[in-house]
Amino acid sequence: MTGIAEFIAINIDCPEPPKLAAFYAALTGGEITFDTPEAAAVALPGGQNVYFQGVPDHKAPTWPTGERPQQYHLDFYVDDLDKAEAQVAELGGATPGFQPGGDRWRVLTDPAGHPFCVCLRSQ
Numbered sequence: 001m002t003g004i005a006e007f008i009a010i011n012i013d014c015p016e017p018p019k020l021a022a023f024y025a026a027l028t029g030g031e032i033t034f035d036t037p038e039a040a041a042v043a044l045p046g047g048q049n050v051y052f053q054g055v056p057d058h059k060a061p062t063w064p065t066g067e068r069p070q071q072y073h074l075d076f077y078v079d080d081l082d083k084a085e086a087q088v089a090e091l092g093g094a095t096p097g098f099q100p101g102g103d104r105w106r107v108l109t110d111p112a113g114h115p116f117c118v119c120l121r122s123q
Contacts, residue, residue, distance in 0.1 A: 009041070009049035010074070014112040017052035023091050023111050024050055028076070050074075060113025064098050074116040081106045084118045 014020045021040035034041035040052045061070040078084035092111040105119040
């Protein structure tokens with residue numbers, strides 16, 4: 001079936017677009033294709049794009065509850081949850097205390113506080 005629109009990218013609000021673009025490029029093996037203080041872009045290996053838009057006074061989501069819900073999140077496959085968590089921490093990300101995924105996925109946050117999931121790839 002032919003749709004009426006073609007997906008281009010997801011846009012993520014953040015305080016520092018170049019910093020977040022560098023994080024996601026390192027996380028995914030993607031390539032930074034645009035980089036200014038106000039906006040940045042990463043082309044992911046699968047052909048998708050993630051754009052980062054600078055927002056003054058950006059407030060990170062409060063996950064899993066709170067006054068600022070996450071509104072969206074990204075999911076990524078990994079082969080080893082512990083290794084992925086450690087590598088994300090090295091890139092400036094973090095691990096929230098609440099982890100609903102058990103041994104199947106882990107919730108992490110990027111340097112701007114956006115939650116995302118690393119999901120264990122099916123073996």
